[in-house]
Each structure stands twice: as C-alpha cells, then as structure tokens.
Amino acid sequence: TPKHVRALASVHRASSIFAPHDEFPERHIGPDDKETATMLSKLGYKSMDAFVGDAVPTKIRVPATNISNETIAAFSESQLHARAKALGAQNKSFKSYIGMGYHNAVVPPVILRNVIENPQWYTPYTPYQPEIAQGRLESLVNFQTMVMSLTSMDIANASMLDEATAAAEGMVMAFVSSNQKKKKFLVDSGVLPQTIAVLRTRAKGFGIQLVIGDASSAIEDQALRSELCGVMVQYPDVNGNVKDFAALAESAHSAGALVVCGTDLLALITLKPPGEWGADIVLGNSARFGVPAGYGGPHGAFFAVADKLKRKMPGRLIGRSRDATGKPAYRLALQTREQHIRREKATSNICTSQALLANMAAMYAVYHGPDGLQRIADKVHGFTQVFKSTIESVGYKVSNSTFFDTVTVDVTAIGKSAKDLHEASTAVGINLRQVDNEHVGVTFDESITPEDLVKLINVFTSVVSSPSVSLADLKEPAGSSIPPELKRTSKYLHYPVFNKHHSETEMLRYINHLASKDIGLVHTMIPLGSCTMKLNSTSSMIPLTWPEFSNVHPFVPYDQVKGYHTVIKELEEDLARITGFHSTSLQPNSGAAGEYAGLCVIRAYHENRGEGHRDICLIPISAHGTNPASAVMAGLKVVPVKSLADGSLDLEDLKAKAEKHRDNLAAFMITYPSTFGVFEEGVQDACKIIHDNGGQVYLDGANLNAQIGLTNPATCGGDVCHMNLHKTFAIPHGGGGPGVGPICVAEHLAPFLPSHPAMSSIGIKAIDAVSAAPFGSSSIHLISWAYIKMLGGKGLSESSKIALLNANYMASRLSGHYSLRYKNTKGRVAHELLIDLAEFDKAAGLKVADFAKRLQDYGFHPPTCSWPISTCMLIEPTESETLEEIDRFCDAMIQIREEAEDIITGKQPKDNNLLKNAPHPPSVIALSDAEWNRPYTRREAAYPLPYLEEKKFWPTVSRIDDAYGDLNLICDCPSVEELAHS
Amino acid sequence: TPKHVRALASVHRASSIFAPHDEFPERHIGPDDKETATMLSKLGYKSMDAFVGDAVPTKIRVPATNISNETIAAFSESQLHARAKALGAQNKSFKSYIGMGYHNAVVPPVILRNVIENPQWYTPYTPYQPEIAQGRLESLVNFQTMVMSLTSMDIANASMLDEATAAAEGMVMAFVSSNQKKKKFLVDSGVLPQTIAVLRTRAKGFGIQLVIGDASSAIEDQALRSELCGVMVQYPDVNGNVKDFAALAESAHSAGALVVCGTDLLALITLKPPGEWGADIVLGNSARFGVPAGYGGPHGAFFAVADKLKRKMPGRLIGRSRDATGKPAYRLALQTREQHIRREKATSNICTSQALLANMAAMYAVYHGPDGLQRIADKVHGFTQVFKSTIESVGYKVSNSTFFDTVTVDVTAIGKSAKDLHEASTAVGINLRQVDNEHVGVTFDESITPEDLVKLINVFTSVVSSPSVSLADLKEPAGSSIPPELKRTSKYLHYPVFNKHHSETEMLRYINHLASKDIGLVHTMIPLGSCTMKLNSTSSMIPLTWPEFSNVHPFVPYDQVKGYHTVIKELEEDLARITGFHSTSLQPNSGAAGEYAGLCVIRAYHENRGEGHRDICLIPISAHGTNPASAVMAGLKVVPVKSLADGSLDLEDLKAKAEKHRDNLAAFMITYPSTFGVFEEGVQDACKIIHDNGGQVYLDGANLNAQIGLTNPATCGGDVCHMNLHKTFAIPHGGGGPGVGPICVAEHLAPFLPSHPAMSSIGIKAIDAVSAAPFGSSSIHLISWAYIKMLGGKGLSESSKIALLNANYMASRLSGHYSLRYKNTKGRVAHELLIDLAEFDKAAGLKVADFAKRLQDYGFHPPTCSWPISTCMLIEPTESETLEEIDRFCDAMIQIREEAEDIITGKQPKDNNLLKNAPHPPSVIALSDAEWNRPYTRREAAYPLPYLEEKKFWPTVSRIDDAYGDLNLICDCPSVEELAHS
Numbered sequence A, B: 001t002p003k004h005v006r007a008l009a010s011v012h013r014a015s016s017i018f019a020p021h022d023e024f025p026e027r028h029i030g031p032d033d034k035e036t037a038t039m040l041s042k043l044g045y046k047s048m049d050a051f052v053g054d055a056v057p058t059k060i061r062v063p064a065t066n067i068s069n070e071t072i073a074a075f076s077e078s079q080l081h082a083r084a085k086a087l088g089a090q091n092k093s094f095k096s097y098i099g100m101g102y103h104n105a106v107v108p109p110v111i112l113r114n115v116i117e118n119p120q121w122y123t124p125y126t127p128y129q130p131e132i133a134q135g136r137l138e139s140l141v142n143f144q145t146m147v148m149s150l151t152s153m154d155i156a157n158a159s160m161l162d163e164a165t166a167a168a169e170g171m172v173m174a175f176v177s178s179n180q181k182k183k184k185f186l187v188d189s190g191v192l193p194q195t196i197a198v199l200r201t202r203a204k205g206f207g208i209q210l211v212i213g214d215a216s217s218a219i220e221d222q223a224l225r226s227e228l229c230g231v232m233v234q235y236p237d238v239n240g241n242v243k244d245f246a247a248l249a250e251s252a253h254s255a256g257a258l259v260v261c262g263t264d265l266l267a268l269i270t271l272k273p274p275g276e277w278g279a280d281i282v283l284g285n286s287a288r289f290g291v292p293a294g295y296g297g298p299h300g301a302f303f304a305v306a307d308k309l310k311r312k313m314p315g316r317l318i319g320r321s322r323d324a325t326g327k328p329a330y331r332l333a334l335q336t337r338e339q340h341i342r343r344e345k346a347t348s349n350i351c352t353s354q355a356l357l358a359n360m361a362a363m364y365a366v367y368h369g370p371d372g373l374q375r376i377a378d379k380v381h382g383f384t385q386v387f388k389s390t391i392e393s394v395g396y397k398v399s400n401s402t403f404f405d406t407v408t409v410d411v412t413a414i415g416k417s418a419k420d421l422h423e424a425s426t427a428v429g430i431n432l433r434q435v436d437n438e439h440v441g442v443t444f445d446e447s448i449t450p451e452d453l454v455k456l457i458n459v460f461t462s463v464v465s466s467p468s469v470s471l472a473d474l475k476e477p478a479g480s481s482i483p484p485e486l487k488r489t490s491k492y493l494h495y496p497v498f499n500k501h502h503s504e505t506e507m508l509r510y511i512n513h514l515a516s517k518d519i520g521l522v523h524t525m526i527p528l529g530s531c532t533m534k535l536n537s538t539s540s541m542i543p544l545t546w547p548e549f550s551n552v553h554p555f556v557p558y559d560q561v562k563g564y565h566t567v568i569k570e571l572e573e574d575l576a577r578i579t580g581f582h583s584t585s586l587q588p589n590s591g592a593a594g595e596y597a598g599l600c601v602i603r604a605y606h607e608n609r610g611e612g613h614r615d616i617c618l619i620p621i622s623a624h625g626t627n628p629a630s631a632v633m634a635g636l637k638v639v640p641v642k643s644l645a646d647g648s649l650d651l652e653d654l655k656a657k658a659e660k661h662r663d664n665l666a667a668f669m670i671t672y673p674s675t676f677g678v679f680e681e682g683v684q685d686a687c688k689i690i691h692d693n694g695g696q697v698y699l700d701g702a703n704l705n706a707q708i709g710l711t712n713p714a715t716c717g718g719d720v721c722h723m724n725l726h727k728t729f730a731i732p733h734g735g736g737g738p739g740v741g742p743i744c745v746a747e748h749l750a751p752f753l754p755s756h757p758a759m760s761s762i763g764i765k766a767i768d769a770v771s772a773a774p775f776g777s778s779s780i781h782l783i784s785w786a787y788i789k790m791l792g793g794k795g796l797s798e799s800s801k802i803a804l805l806n807a808n809y810m811a812s813r814l815s816g817h818y819s820l821r822y823k824n825t826k827g828r829v830a831h832e833l834l835i836d837l838a839e840f841d842k843a844a845g846l847k848v849a850d851f852a853k854r855l856q857d858y859g860f861h862p863p864t865c866s867w868p869i870s871t872c873m874l875i876e877p878t879e880s881e882t883l884e885e886i887d888r889f890c891d892a893m894i895q896i897r898e899e900a901e902d903i904i905t906g907k908q909p910k911d912n913n914l915l916k917n918a919p920h921p922p923s924v925i926a927l928s929d930a931e932w933n934r935p936y937t938r939r940e941a942a943y944p945l946p947y948l949e950e951k952k953f954w955p956t957v958s959r960i961d962d963a964y965g966d967l968n969l970i971c972d973c974p975s976v977e978e979l980a981h982s
C-alpha cells in the first residue's frame, strides 16, 4: 500500500487572497481533514459532531452559541510576531540595580542558542524514563553538585520553583523535624520581603507562627526558644549586609531548631559557605547563573540540606545508580517521597519544578568553571567597592559595612530624600531599589559595564552637584572588603565536568552530547497521560528570548512594562473566558502551586464569611497525588471519596461524606475529565452536593485539553480551577519544568486572589503571595498567550475535538490487544485512555515497566506508567500527533503484545526475553556471541518493526537499577579520582 | 592517570575588574596555557616563539613591530553584540518592491530556528563522507527534486552560487556544447541586469560574444544563427512580462543553439514550466523559498538541465546509490566532474556552493507542499492583479500585459516622472524599482500584507491626488491573468516527502531526524586539511538572523544601509590589513569565485597597460583543482610547474617556464603554505622570478590560517589573494556552503576590482561584476567581521600560532605510526600535515578510503582524503581543538594503524576485516550470528577504544557503492510507488 500522502494539516486553499496563509491551527493540529475523516469513519461516525456527542456528556456541553472562547480572534504566526514585537517595544529597557534576589543575567551565547532556544532541551518531559534521558539527568546532577559545592552542603535537589517557595519548604521541613510540635519560626528581618510574604501564606496552612525581627538577638528569648522549630536568615541580606551567623546557628541548634539560610551562589564564591557555619537548609535563586530575569522568572531555585535531612527533602533528586550491565547511570532517586506515594501524608506538593532553568545554570557553571566564576565574583564585588568609595567621597553614607554586591545608601547624609535619587536615576534609565524615604539600594551584577558604572555614579554626583566622573577616574579596588572570618577558603567545583568544557567548541559538544541522549518531542510522540505533550511551536517560543522581555527585573515600576502587562491582562482574560470564570491569577509557578493557591483562596473565602473552621477537603482516590498534598499544605484535612467499578465517582459515597462533614466541609477537589480518562456524567450533581453542604469545588484543570469549546470548569460546577499552562497551553515541559499553574475563580472568590509586596494595588481580602514574583514566571506567559492568540477560539475548540478523536481512535486500535480499563456509556474515552496490564503480570510476571522499557526499543517515549492505577498505562496522544504517528505507536504496542504472547505461551522464557531485558542500547546489541545469551536475535531486539530501519531513537543505557541507587545514594558528579578509576 | 583538568582556555584572572570577562580568544582557542605548554614541551620547545621560529621561515616573517593586524582592537562578546545591534539600527527597515530576482522572504519559524540557527545544520562540511551525512544529502536531493519538478527538467544540481553565475555557467555549457566553435550568445533584454553584467565578465574569458536585444526577433538574423551557441531568456522577465518562448526555443534548436532560461520557482507554480516549452538549461534564485534577502545573500541558486546535458552540468549533484548491505543511500554523484580531476580541462570552477540555503529552500517546500505553495503563488499573483487594476483605475498605465508578480508602471500616463513616485514612496518607507524616468517597477511577494498593499496603493493615489483606498476597498481578483497557453497544467511536487511534513510537529521531527544522521563540529573535530573547520561561534552567528540585517534588498539606496556599509568597510579594511594589501572586494561568493575574480583583475591590469596578450598562467601541480579551472575561465592558458621530492616548488622549473613564456606570462598561482602543508622557503624568490618576467602573482589564501600575524600574502610577494571566509574567518561551512571568497589586491590592482550595475560609484577601470549582488553574500560578512573584531589583532595571531602548534603536535604523535610526507628543514609542518598511506596499499591492499571509513567507526570525521596526493590524508586540526580532542583523534589513528598491522601480518584476512568493512552502522552490528561472518567481534567493530562507550557518533549506513550510483544515476527523491514497494 502506498504511504499516506497528506495535504496541509487542516486548512486548504485560502478562501481569500487577503487571508493570512500562515494560520497556526493547520500547523498545530496533527491530522488533516482526510486523516480526521479516516479516523471518524473507523470509529463509525459520519461527522465530528456525532463523535463529540458520544464522547462528551450532553448535560455538561456548553451551547455552541455560548462558547465564549470562540470570541477570541486568531492571529496568524506573522501577525503574532508583529504584535509581540510591538508589545516588547512598550517595555522600557532600563538598567536595574534593584537586587532583592534578582539580577541582570549574562547568558553565554552558546547556552542561549543551544539550550533555551533548542527544542532538544525544551521539549522533553521529566526524566521518568531514565534510559532515554541520561543527558539532562547528568546536567541536573551537575546542578546538584554545583549547589552542594558552592553551599558546602551534603546534598542538593534538582531545583525548586522559586526562592520564596523554597524558603517555605525549608520552614516546613524545620516544622516537620520537630514532629510538628514546635510552632514558632523565626525570620530575620534581612530576609527578602517576597520570601517573608510567601512564608506567611505557607505558615498559615501549617499553623506555624512567624516571628520576624533581628534573629541574632531574638533567638535569645527563652520563651521563643522552647517553641522554636527553625530560624531563617538571608546571607547576604536584602540590604547587602553580610553577617556572621555562626553564633546564631549554634544558639539555634542548642534550642533544637534548624537554621534555614537564603543565599546567593555568586556571593558564595567569596563568602564562607553556609554549610561551614552551621546552616541546615540552604536555598536561593540560581538565576544569576545565566538565566534572564524575565520579569520574574522562570528561574531555578536551589535547595540543599545536611545529610541527616536528605530523606525529608522536597523536590526531585537525581542520583547515580547502575544499569543492568553494571554501567553507571543516572535516575530520579528516592521516588517514594513523591506525592503519588505520600498523598495526604506529604508536606510538600512540588512536582513540576524548574529543570530547564536549572540546566541553564548548571551549564553556566560548566562553561565558566571555578576560575571564570571567581573572575565574575571579583568583578561584581569590585564594582560595588568602587561605587561605594566613590559616592562616599562625595558625601553619601553607606549603611552596611560588610557587603558582597549590594549597598544601602543613606541619602540623608547629603540632605536629600530617596525620591530625589529615584527621580535622577529614572531620568537616565536607571532603576535603584526603593527602600524607604531615606535609603536607596544598589545591587551590582555581571552585566554592568564600566560605562554603566560611571553613569550610575554620576546619578549620585549630580544630585549633590559634584563634578561627574569619567571612565578614567575609575580605580581598581584594593583587595576585598570581606572580613577575613567571612571569607571563603574552601575549594569549589573541583569536579572534572566544571574544568573541561571552557572553549566554546568543547561546550557546544558537551551540550549537544547530552542532548543526543534524550528523547523529546523532536523525536516522537510523548503520549504521557495527564501531561498533554503537544507541539511547543517555534512562533510561541521566539519572543521569550528577546531582550525586551527577558531583561526585565520583576520589581520595576508598572509604567516600564506596559507590553508585559498587556500580555498578562490578555492572558488572564482569555483564561477566564476559556474556563468560564471571572478572574485569573498567574502567580503560581506550577500546577501543584495552583492547587495550593486555589485552596488558600477557598479558605480565605470561608474565613471571610466567618466560617474559618471549615477544614474538610473531599478528594477522590483517583486524584493526582499533588491534590491531597496541596490540601494538607492549605491546612485542610483530606477525606477520600471512592470510585465505582466503571471508574466514575461514587456519588453515594460523596453525598454521605459531604453530609457527614457538612459543618466543616471546605472543599471538594476533582479532576475533569477524571484521571481515568473519562468525562464523568455526574460532575454537576457532585458539585451540587458539595455546594449544598457549604463547600467549594476545586477543579484540577490538568485535563482541560479535553474541554475547550465543549464544556468548561464553570459549567461543570466548579468555583476555582488551576490550569497547567505547560500542558494545555503549550509551554514546553523543559525536561521537568518550567511550569505555570494559574488559577481562575468565580466572581465570589476573586477578591481573595494572591497579592504580592510588589503589586501596585491589592484588594484587602487578598491572600498573601504564593510565589516570589508578583506575576509568577512572567516571561513564559508569552508562550501561552501566543498559543491562545494564534489558535484563536475556533482553533482551541478544534484542538480539543481532535485530542478526543486521536485518543478514541487509539483506544479503538488497541482494543482487542489490550484491555481498556474505563470508557463511558457510549464506549468512548476522553482525551486519554487507560489500559490495564494486570493480566500479563498474572500470566507471565510481566509488569507495566517491562512494556514501557520495551517501547523504548521501538523508539517511543512510554505513556504514564502505574498511575493512577498501578497496573495501568495512561496514554494521551494530544491533537498535535498525526494519524501516521498514532498508527506507528499502535503498531508498536500491538507488536509488543505479540512478544508478550510468546512469553505467556512459553515460546520465550519468563526471565530472559525481549520485555524483561528491554531496553537494548547499542552497547548491548554489540555484545559478543558468547555474552549474547538470549533466546532472540539482535535484530528482534533492535529492529522489531520496519520503520525502525529508517528512524530509531536509541536508549544509551540498559534498564536501570532503582533499588541499588536508593541504597547507595550518590547525588553529585564523578570526581577526578572516580573518573580516573573508571 | 586522572583526566585532564583545564582552566579557562588561555586567559586567566582578569588583570583589571574593568576588563571585560567575556573575551572571545579564550573561548575560540581550544588549548589553554597548560595544554599549550604541554605540547610545546613534547615538541622540545621552551617557548612559543622558538617553536614558531622553526615552523615559519624567518625570511618571510613580518617583523613584530610591523604586524598591522595587531592594531585591530578586540571587542568582547557582549561588546560586539552591542555594536552589531547599533549598526543594525542604522539600516532602515523599508519595505522593498524592487524585485529583479530578489524578494522579501517569509522564513517558517520552525526552519529558522532548527536549520539556519542550528549548529547541527550549519557546522558540517560538504558531504564527502556520505555515511555520516545522509541527512543533508537527503535534503539536497529534496532540493534537486523540487527544482526538477517545478521546472519540469530532467535533472538538477544541488545549488549554484547565485543566479547570475548560474547563468554564466549556462552560457559556458552552451558554448562547450558547440565544442567551443560557436562564439555568439544571444541574451534577451529582459534578462536581469546583474545577470547580464556577470555574463559579460564570463564571456570575456571564453571569448564568447554577447548579443543583447529582443531575442525573439534577433534570433531570426541568419548571420547570428550560424554562430549562435545559445540564447538566454528570463521568464518572467525583469519587467514582469511573461512571454511565450516556445517559438524562440524551436528556432534556437533548429539553429543548433541551446536555450538557457532564468526563472522563478514560485512563478512556475502558475506558469507553464520551461521544460515544457523547450528550455535546455533552467536556472534562477531559490531564495524566495524562505531564505532572507540579506542585502544580497547568501542564496541557493538552482540549475537544471535536459538529460542529454547531465554529465556536463557544473556543481555538485547528489544521487541515490546503495550501501554494502544493499540499503539505499545518498552520496555525491559523478564526482569525476570535479575540478581536482578535470583541472585545466574544466570549464567551471564551482566547489563550495550554497548547501545550507538550498536546504532551507528545500525544507520550505517540504513544509508548504504543493497546496501551500499554490496558495502562496495565488496570493502573490492576486495582489499584483489587485494592485494593477486599482492604479489603472486612477490613471496609471501598466506596460506589461502579462505578469505573475511584477508590473512596470508607466507614470507618464498621469503626467508625472518616476522621481515623483520614488519621492512619495520613500517618504513612507517604501522602495520601488528604479527603471527609468518614465517607469517604476513593483514586485510582490509572500510577505506583503493587505495593509502593506493599501499603503503601497496610496502612494500611487496620492501622487495623482486621488482619494486613498482602505482595506475594505480591496476586492478579490476574478481568476488568474495568465493566458491559457502559458498556464501550468502539469502536477508538481507529488513525492511523499513534500506531502507529509505539514504540521509543525512533523516538520520539526523531519528536520531533527535528518540532522541526527550528520556529523558536524557539534560532535567532533573535522580535521579536513585545507578546509580549516574551526569554531563557528554563536556570538558571530546571532546577528545574522536579526531582521535589520536579513530583511534588506540588495539594491536599496546606500543611505538605507549605513549599518551594513560600516560592516563592509571595516571588514574590507581588516582583511587588507591582514593580507598586507591595499584594497578588498567582497563580491566573490566562494574561494573559487575569488580566484576567478582575482585573475580577471590581473588580466584587466595587463590589458590596461597594453599587454592584453599576456595569457600564460603558471600553476604548481600541487595546486587545488579550482586554480587551473579558474585560470581557464579567465581566458588563461595553464602551464604546470613541478614540485621537488621534498614537496617544495621546483624553482628551477618555475624559472625555466617563466622565462620561456616571459612575453606572454600573465600570472603565477600559488597556495601558501602549500597544499602539502609546508611553508615554502623560496616563495619570495618564486614571486621575484614571476615579476621579473612581467607576470603577477596570485596567492590562493585557503591556508591563510597559518599566516596571520606571522607573515602575509603581500610579504610573501603576492599581488592579489583570495581568502575563504568560510575557512580562516569562521563562516560555517553549512554542509557545502555558503562561502565568501573576497580578494585583496596591491595598490596597482585596486582600480580593477569588480564593479556592479547597482554600485553607486565605480572606477572606469573596474572589471564587470563577478556576482549577482554588489557586495556578494552580505549578510554573512557579519560573521567574519564579528570574528575578526572579537579576536582582535592579537587573538588572530595567537590563533595562527596555536593552529601551527596543534598540527605539529599531531604530526609528532602520529610519526612512528604513519609516514609524514613532507616537513620543512627544521622538521616542522605548517597548520596541516600530509600522511602517506601508500605502504598499506602495497602491503595489504588497504586504501585511503579504508582508513577514512574506519575513522567513522571511531566517531570522527575523516581528514581530507587522496588530495592533493592520491595516497595521502591531509589533516588540519585548527586552533579550536583542545589537546584532549587531538589526543583522542591520534589515539584513534594509532589504533587503526594497529588494526592495519593485523591485516598486513595476516591475522585478519585482506578482504574481510575491520577496515574494509568499515563503517559499521548499528544495523550491521545487529546482524544475526549467521550473518555476522566476520573474523572480529561486534565490540571490536563498534567500540575499539574506551571513549566510545560514553560518546560515539554512529554512521547510519555502511560503505556506499559509488560506482553503482554513477551507473544508475537517480537524483530525485523516492516516489510514492517506490516507497510503497520498499
């Protein structure tokens, strides 16, 4: 049969020569009209409408005339580009010296082009399949190693969402370490204000009491000491001060409290690292290592702890283990700490983190190495010294005597007010930190040139009418201003990886080599159920790295970021339209962070009505593990609700529990379509039950891709929902983040949406901040904004329909070979399908993992494994996959089914077969005849289907031993000695 | 032994905190100080100076105080970025409707980011090693297929330098087809003026007489017919006219002349293709298929011929063949047509062509497919119709009755002059074509929006004080304006590859899949002697795709391109400084084009002195094949000069021949250091001999990388030299182009440098144009400009020294294992080394290719093979490779030497061994035990050295059968039927 020949994806000849011919839907949606027709007819439908009618329950359908997302006009790709350019031009390119945890970054060009602008790096998923993810696993270990080495801590994880939420995690760890007994947490007043705001929010849910003040003196309060679980300091602090916290740490430890330290990796090149003066938990933002400010992010925060705390550490941890042949290999370690295992016992809900940005920061350290970083730290510190001495010479007074890169300037010494300085600086395009009426703050970074420094100094000289200085006046500082006892003396980054790749050629090859080990959307479908791995279009990615969007400090005045605020406003409005809700907050940096924010909003709503005692949260047992974890974090008690045999919610059980808890019912969390991949018929009934009992409904929008233009969370009966912009709205997953988890809420909840210290106007009912930056990871909002604007309302609806069709076509092809666990009364699934492999375990001891690893040999990324049911695979093709790709995947699945049959029937032994031995990397295929003790040929192992002859992605290691790695936990890079030994 | 740990490449702690810390030399140069010291000491030197003293003959050294390149100041990477931005801002972003073979391009974002901005595509070399280049070979076959299909010709090549030089090649083919007997070539006056200018230059060398006029009538002249070798037409012509040339073609054929047609691929979607009305040779510029105008290029020109002419076709041709296992595979076909074989019998010198741009155009066709292209063609034609009817309705007259996308407007009909129109259009940022005082030209393209069209129309309405039109006034045109007999009726692009990859996901995967088959600098050293494959830095590549440089028509007024002209001027000056010469022309688009231009300048110089009879060109037998080919093209007679046994020029022979030809001696061409990789001691003596006998010295600067800061072509005694900016000055090779081959000349030759019809001021002695665009491939001048400015004078010198050191270190490691063919009296080579493998052929029938293919198994791109000596490999590491990479390569070479020893000693059979069977792709490693009938293990084949366990680039096919492919020449993609069959 001739290969399928396809026309343009779904739109053909333009109706008018004046219509744009670069419309996005036809590029985004995989199947063209012919393929769509083929799939419909194979499923027995005459029209798309008939099919959708069967797939989506009629009761929840939004009437066609009423689908408000369809009012969103579509921009063509070039129109969007022009619009983004125009908006970018509305952001003013001021030079910011604001500091407060954010800096101007210098992205090494080789990293810019080959990491953040390279789909090989940005399209992969979280490395749950380590055999086809060794590249970014290695890079994340570099990140961990860099953090461990610079902080001098025992172990570090593979990134957190931002510095403020990392601090909140640190606080909760301290609390948990006291067995949740000691409720006081001391916060030094030098901690970043946005961190304090987030601590405040988080403290509330756990019932922790924050004490804010001068930590070194406050800690001596005996009453406090007995209840103290931890203390947090900032090193250097927000005003630039570098304090010696050794005594404080000793005092905290003697009170049985943990010391949490917010810090800065560049400063630690010069300063004695927290691990050497007693900190237990060290965290911060790694973004100044080559990640643009982006008006708030995304940035990789880091988190490092002392060895004794490692098994309580939140977030993902990469460890070294070995593969089936004994070869060293990386993989996610201590996975049992994840939410799907811990659920309501969890105290953290972090899932998607900031892998891509952590990788950028790690690559920056690889590129510069210890010498290069030293040079940068010297420069930054040196500039600060020169600035300080020069302005002091004209009468200013610097308030902090010790400093690394930040000084707080007392302007009263020269008889001026801070306003005078801000006026003078703004007039020449410079932003200083707004401290108070008497002080301004100035923070230096790698990007500042001598010319910038002169311009900055002359702002200060002009205000006192001193003569201006010129480049020639700049003098080298005499040595460092760090007191000897605070100076770093220990070595750092003495691992080979940080000392080899310093020429651009070597760096390029290293980046490319790691990328070559990883499967991404550039290779194949990634049909991970619940993850919606769709096209991350180039058009939506391009504006992201434009300087007008990337080089913006998150705390600049609004009038400098009009372009950004148009994007933010339009995205907020479009999301509200799509969900059917009233208002949006873009602040949460992941889906889980959105859940938490939404539940906090619900709590605030109840409180505001005098029902603060409502603390019961009903959650179906099928829910994603982050749901119960978020509920706990918001101070709610989780009560599970059962599912029926057909996968749907047990409405009886729901009703019983809602009524039982009617006096204390706070919320019900539900995923829709359910995590089993079906649209519940009774969702509205369920919501009514909750409302009738005084609760609010939280809708987990991870599966929103199935809904758009057909139904929406408001119609389903929800009050609040989060979306994963990194799923439904096409932000690339980046190998484990960034993510954005905005929440949309009904009108009655709008007043409670999160605030932020840097927000210009905040309602008084608003909850405190949930993220470090006022609008979260602003730069990547551009991606979803572009995605929505380019698809337009109709394209969005069409995408959802095709997502449903692709999944149902796949279900139909696989049925007869695999048992579909759930479908609706019409025999249809939603946008994903759950197949149950339990029978294979029974028949031949074949596990889900054996099928998954074998899929790797077929060049595919496996679907979601063992979730939400341990014996199942959850498969989600999305609308971006063509029929050809879907058929190829089904062919592979069916062929594996046949391979399994040979094992079941005994043609192949149960312990030595194609599935158990999978995957087969080239090094295994190359085993000698003597070593190849397998009852199948190498060709059967490597080329089981003909398409693999032309195109095959190879795993680089064989199956990885998880248990071995967890027993022998090693989370840093190989050292010089180890490499020499190997 | 512990792995090598290195510091930053060569600069350590900054001397001042005010010094930039992103200086380029330390990133560009591979070895750091420690590695440099190691290499020097292994070679027995105490200092770099001592080493350089031995490597470079003292007599030709430029005194340190006199090295003018060292005056070039260095910009850091960020400084260069800022400067490029500032210069870009000086280019005005006008919308050009100038046409004349150039259009505004719309680059599909997925192609922009993943091809032209992707080092996987831009860093590879010409696919001389097809087993590790199947990706771009396939893409180039797509290009050929696209051209064949759209032109309806039998065969097309893989690109030409530009449309004008392609036309010149067409003319010469016509001349050669008449056995160089018929000297007249008729050129229709509708041919592009820049094409005519280049034809004029080229005609001169071959003694062809151009006749310019209305071809359809002129051809009936009987006197002309008897001498006519060919006729060239433009379809549509420069004024937009689409003429029916069927009768002309018939008439030409009956006179025994060939028909050469310049055309436009987009127009051929709509117009009857030249292959269907009798054209024999069809050519043009493919750039409107998604390649930016770039103020002149680089662009991929195309060239297609009738079957009977295929073996005379210039340029590279990709064909399908099969590998050792019978698998289909692509490779360069009919290589015997290349210059190194044909030398002075060649009539074309094209070598580097425009592979990267051809690949972009091919990808554009893959992305849009026939339906998408049709839609674009309809739009462009439709806009032209709407424009024409609208301006005619207000009184203008359009001179051409037939058109595709271009109209010539007669402004006298409304009583105005062209100047009035140009003034009105320039005032609103629009460029029209300057035809003459009575006419302006307007050409439409894909980028024009309805808003643009309205604005354009209103320029015309305003001049006649008509009311302006608005978007709402635009009406769809009624059908096409192409007369039925000129309409295309045949199918096009009906191959699967153009009908599958239309979603962005599929396109991305296709681009990535092809890239994954190809080795580039992103993987490994490419030590191709004479090719200087060094770092193509990201910083130098970034400005290239900025719109302010890419979206500029080559014929805009100078005052719109001030930024470009600063770059051009600075690059010209820096190159003059580096070569020691007076003036530079950037016009030639490749090294070979530079040779030709330089020789034409020499001829013009002689002519100007009344010595036009001088036509002898002495060329050493070791010269690159393009040298004699270029000489022939410039109308010179080649006289070869011998080499001595030590590889140096035979000065006796030179002297004898110079004296023998003293009356007619025009030039001597010499490569320095020689193509054997040594600095000739006697180069100045040789030049003196030439000058004494009235000749000029042409220095082939392919090896300039060995010279900078040590000597220069002027000091060596030359009068003119070309440089390959794609070698010495770091323009990426793009898998076979683009290139830039500027020439620098001594003061006495400066007046003769090439002119161009679009140049504002031209000296009267200037030769005619050698390229279609006045400054050649302007956009990529940015790369070399950035490279020179970022290295600065000192960095340039340092680079040359390290290039010498790396080559000599490699020579020393390989000696004892391989025989070094040539070295100087001190035992040193220059920047490359020639090893002779003849002994292995004698001992065991092992050829150069066997070693080369085996190197592929070690993950390396082999060195230059069998050139300049058939039994040799020429190895050039360049300064960008680290000691570690060089050692890795040497380890591989030495291990292969040991494998060869086993064959020589009979341990392995002569016909079935690791070398003869190399390379070993995964599909071969996976052969069943029965099929693996080889006397070595799979591990020995695939993992002969330990480093391969961690990092190995795999060939995708086994050794390719060249002879089979040439016998069964197939140069298009597989058809639907073929694919179905396979």
Ligand SMILES: Cc1ncc(COP(=O)(O)O)c(C=O)c1O
Residues within 6 Å of the ligand: A350, A351, A352, A530, A531, A590, A591, A592, A593, A624, A626, A627, A671, A675, A700, A702, A703, A724, A739, A741
């Ligand atoms: C149903 C569901 N809810 C919540 C989440 C958590 O989202 P995130 O990973 O962005 O925190 C996921 C992530 O996979 C999910 O599938």
Ligand SMILES: Cc1ncc(COP(=O)(O)O)c(C=O)c1O
Residues within 6 Å of the ligand: B350, B351, B352, B530, B531, B590, B591, B592, B593, B624, B626, B627, B671, B675, B700, B702, B703, B724, B739, B741
């Ligand atoms: C010595 C020499 N001369 C001339 C050329 C031709 O240069 P180009 O390929 O740019 O036309 C080459 C190319 O490799 C060369 O090595």
Ligand SMILES: O=C([O-])O
Residues within 6 Å of the ligand: B351, B352, B530, B531
């Ligand atoms: O074509 C060559 O580059 O030699």
